[in-house]
Amino acid sequence: MSVISPPKPSRAPEAAQPRRVGFSQRLGRWDVKLSPYLYVSPFFLLFAVTGLFPLVYTAYVSVHEWHLIGGQGDFVGFQNFVDVVQQPRFLTALRNTFSIFLLSSVPQVILAIVIAAVLDANLRAKTFWRMGVLLPYVVAPVAVSLIFSKLFADQSGMINALLGTVGVDAIRWHADPFASHFAIATMVNFRWTGYNALIFLAAMQAVPRDLYEAAVIDGATRLRQFFSITVPMLRPTIIFIVITATIGGLQIFDEPRMFDQLGQGGSDRQWMTVTMYLYELGWGAQKSFGRAAAVAWILFLIIVLIGLLNFAITRRISSTGSTQKPKRGSR
Amino acid sequence: MTTSVPMIRQTAGAGAARAAARRRGLTGGANRRPGWVTYLFLGVALAVAAYPIYYAVLLASSDAITIAQNPIPSLLPEGNLFGNIGRVLTADIQFWPALINSIIVSTLTALSVVVFSTLAGFSFAKLRFRGRGPLLVFVIATMAVPTQLGIVPLFIVMSKLDLTGKLAAVIIPGMVTAFGVFWMTQYLEEALPYELIEAARVDGCSMIRTFWHVALPAARPAAAMLALFTFVGSWTNFFWPFIVLGSGNPTLPVALQLLQATYFKDYSLIMAGVVVSTIPLVLVFIVAGRQLVTGIMQGAVKG
Numbered sequence: 062m063s064v065i066s067p068p069k070p071s072r073a074p075e076a077a078q079p080r081r082v083g084f085s086q087r088l089g090r091w092d093v094k095l096s097p098y099l100y101v102s103p104f105f106l107l108f109a110v111t112g113l114f115p116l117v118y119t120a121y122v123s124v125h126e127w128h129l130i131g132g133q134g135d136f137v138g139f140q141n142f143v144d145v146v147q148q149p150r151f152l153t154a155l156r157n158t159f160s161i162f163l164l165s166s167v168p169q170v171i172l173a174i175v176i177a178a179v180l181d182a183n184l185r186a187k188t189f190w191r192m193g194v195l196l197p198y199v200v201a202p203v204a205v206s207l208i209f210s211k212l213f214a215d216q217s218g219m220i221n222a223l224l225g226t227v228g229v230d231a232i233r234w235h236a237d238p239f240a241s242h243f244a245i246a247t248m249v250n251f252r253w254t255g256y257n258a259l260i261f262l263a264a265m266q267a268v269p270r271d272l273y274e275a276a277v278i279d280g281a282t283r284l285r286q287f288f289s290i291t292v293p294m295l296r297p298t299i300i301f302i303v304i305t306a307t308i309g310g311l312q313i314f315d316e317p318r319m320f321d322q323l324g325q326g327g328s329d330r331q332w333m334t335v336t337m338y339l340y341e342l343g344w345g346a347q348k349s350f351g352r353a354a355a356v357a358w359i360l361f362l363i364i365v366l367i368g369l370l371n372f373a374i375t376r377r378i379s380s381t382g383s384t385q386k387p388k389r390g391s392r
Numbered sequence: 393m394t395t396s397v398p399m400i401r402q403t404a405g406a407g408a409a410r411a412a413a414r415r416r417g418l419t420g421g422a423n424r425r426p427g428w429v430t431y432l433f434l435g436v437a438l439a440v441a442a443y444p445i446y447y448a449v450l451l452a453s454s455d456a457i458t459i460a461q462n463p464i465p466s467l468l469p470e471g472n473l474f475g476n477i478g479r480v481l482t483a484d485i486q487f488w489p490a491l492i493n494s495i496i497v498s499t500l501t502a503l504s505v506v507v508f509s510t511l512a513g514f515s516f517a518k519l520r521f522r523g524r525g526p527l528l529v530f531v532i533a534t535m536a537v538p539t540q541l542g543i544v545p546l547f548i549v550m551s552k553l554d555l556t557g558k559l560a561a562v563i564i565p566g567m568v569t570a571f572g573v574f575w576m577t578q579y580l581e582e583a584l585p586y587e588l589i590e591a592a593r594v595d596g597c598s599m600i601r602t603f604w605h606v607a608l609p610a611a612r613p614a615a616a617m618l619a620l621f622t623f624v625g626s627w628t629n630f631f632w633p634f635i636v637l638g639s640g641n642p643t644l645p646v647a648l649q650l651l652q653a654t655y656f657k658d659y660s661l662i663m664a665g666v667v668v669s670t671i672p673l674v675l676v677f678i679v680a681g682r683q684l685v686t687g688i689m690q691g692a693v694k695g
Binding site: 179 | 463511519548568573684
């Protein structure tokens with residue numbers, strides 16, 4: 062905006078008067094110049110102190126011997142990384158994290174798009190249905206996990222009992238790795254599918270309707286319209302959701318931590334995730350902040366790598382479509 | 393990026409009828425309204441979304457023996473709900489302190505996020521200053537940084553400051569978020585005309601008074617939504633409070649974890665804990681669920 066300076070009075074011969082005007086004028090100009098920076102500074106200060114600094118300092122901690130209570134020890138180079146990577150538990154945790162992530166993200170995106178397509182119809186009581194699918198969002202992950210760990214209980218669990226009535230043998234949800242991953246992924250899907258469906262719904266409503274008109278004239282069926290118009294137009298939204306799901310999903314902690322009362326990820330660590338492993342190293346028996354920091358950095362690099370990979374893949378896909386780019390570039 | 397307002401108009405504004413009619417003709421095929429299959433599908437989706445919550449109420453109103461004997465609970469709640477809730481309140485998990493802590497943390501975090509985000513959003517959307525573009529890009533980019541991975545040093549810092557076990561350790565890192573700043577920037581860009589700001593400036597308002605009397609009132613609808621989302625996020629947050637507060641001074645999710653670890657054999661008690669800790673957010677949902685829906689959909693089109 063333009064700089065608006067206070068109206069300039071005709072300069073009086075007295076010495077005191079112009080000095081006061083000059084001062085308030087300068088103050089006004091400083092106000093205009095500095096205020097914008099002042100107003101955005103809380104975010105940058107807080108991010109520097111609680112986001113960026115800890116992340117960078119993690120690298121420093123990771124190359125040192127460092128105890129939860131004892132504090133900083135000797136410089137050990139990459140020893141912590143070597144120790145961690147050689148642990149079979151680390152690889153188990155990595156496998157579990159990816160397995161849970163895939164089981165929760167892929168079905169979730171597909172289901173969310175389907176629900177959004179249904180919500181996009183000319184429904185009665187629109188708001189009711191939209192609120193309905195959002196309901197699980199207000200249940201804390203910890204509470205979701207407590208509910209589902211009982212639903213998925215190996216003995217006297219409701220899901221096994223229902224399976225029993227149709228003649229399926231009880232599944233060992235808390236013993237079998239894949240089954241436990243499925244149960245944990247179900248919790249994530251329960252909480253986030255409706256939320257993502259609403260995001261997709263908004264994107265669907267932003268699709269220009271004349272595209273559909275043209276398709277109808279060309280004789281496209283509704284299914285064909287969905288796959289040839291809706292899905293391609295949703296691409297930017299899909300990218301957005303996949304990226305946020307990746308960042309959040311690979312750090313998953315709450316649901317697997319609460320899947321049983323011990324919180325260690327099972328007797329063979331069959332559902333222990335990387336973040337749970339990080340917690341176990343730092344705050345468990347070892348109390349080794351050095352190793353925990355090493356795990357944090359490895360996970361950080363993995364997330365960045367997958368983020369870039371995501372970006373590269375979707376860039377290539379979306380350049381073939383006629384989609385506008387999301388977010389970037391409009392200013 | 394500028395599409396959010398047209399989107400809202402489409403569902404609520406003057407052209408809504410025309411748009412709806414057009415849509416009906418297309419996606420509804422011959423029928424003007426979708427058929428029963430659609431409602432059946434939505435009904436099933438709703439049941440899947442609601443049943444686990446109802447299941448928690450069913451178990452919370454039962455007792456440990458009944459639950460162990462009947463994997464599939466009865467359709468209607470039994471009579472022990474208030475008895476079990478009473479046991480949660482007196483159990484050795486510091487329920488009342490946890491509830492008060494959760495209220496304090498969530499409220500203060502939401503307030504602080506709204507104030508600082510609106511302030512920054514006002515600056516990014518309506519004030520001109522050098523470095524504005526790159527700084528905003530930086531803000532957006534930080535959303536992709538998994539800051540949770542910095543917990544080890546964050547914990548070290550908090551213990552150096554002697555804040556472990558104190559609520560400040562949970563509140564401070566969440567006081568302003570990149571999402572909030574981005575959200576308010578987007579909103580104020582459209583909702584706040586330059587003329588209003590200039591009028592205030594001509595009337596001799598300082599920048600901060602302009603913010604207070606012009607920008608803040610204009611930002612109210614978006615600020616309310618941001619407060620809602622922040623409140624829900626803060627209320628359900630577990631990882632960091634669990635680490636830095638521990639069981640000594642818990643928030644509700646941490647108290648729930650404690651309940652599970654201590655009384656894991658008694659599912660009626662655990663589910664009663666789930667129910668009482670979820671009630672406040674269900675109330676928020678009943679009162680403001682519509683705003684949550686609008687907020688998600690607006691944010692989606694903008695984001």
